[in-house]
Amino acid sequence: MRANRKRDTGPELRLRSALHRSGLRFRVNHAIRPDAGRMVRPDIVFSRARLAVFVDGCFWHACPEHGTNPRRNSSYWRPKLDRNVVRDRQVDERLSAAGWQVLRIWEHQTVDEAVALVRGAVHADRRRTDHL
Numbered sequence: 001m002r003a004n005r006k007r008d009t010g011p012e013l014r015l016r017s018a019l020h021r022s023g024l025r026f027r028v029n030h031a032i033r034p035d036a037g038r039m040v041r042p043d044i045v046f047s048r049a050r051l052a053v054f055v056d057g058c059f060w061h062a063c064p065e066h067g068t069n070p071r072r073n074s075s076y077w078r079p080k081l082d083r084n085v086v087r088d089r090q091v092d093e094r095l096s097a098a099g100w101q102v103l104r105i106w107e108h109q110t111v112d113e114a115v116a117l118v119r120g121a122v123h124a125d126r127r128r129t130d131h132l
């Protein structure tokens, strides 16, 4: 698992600096324990907004547009990639169950798109909180 959750990849770094420039403050490499199970380490965490952001690589997380079936060694890769997807969904469910908002961004999305999604999620939380 370690090997395929690469940190500080290009798309992630670009998103982080764009978010920072837009005035948002967040934690990087921050572990969350949503339940009694294993810790979860989203790529970017907004603690106050309870928002967990993951920047998913198209290959490792089987993006529907670019996560093509690897032809070479497919008997090795296919089950591995399928397990990653199952694990992603489990992490999403555990975080949601603990009251976290989960946002997954594909590495192929533009930085502008990604920033808009994150800002929307941060503000959605603020609106929700205001109405409590």
Ligand SMILES: [Zn+2]
Pocket: 058, 063, 064, 065, 066, 067, 106, 107, 108
């Ligand atoms: Zn993709």
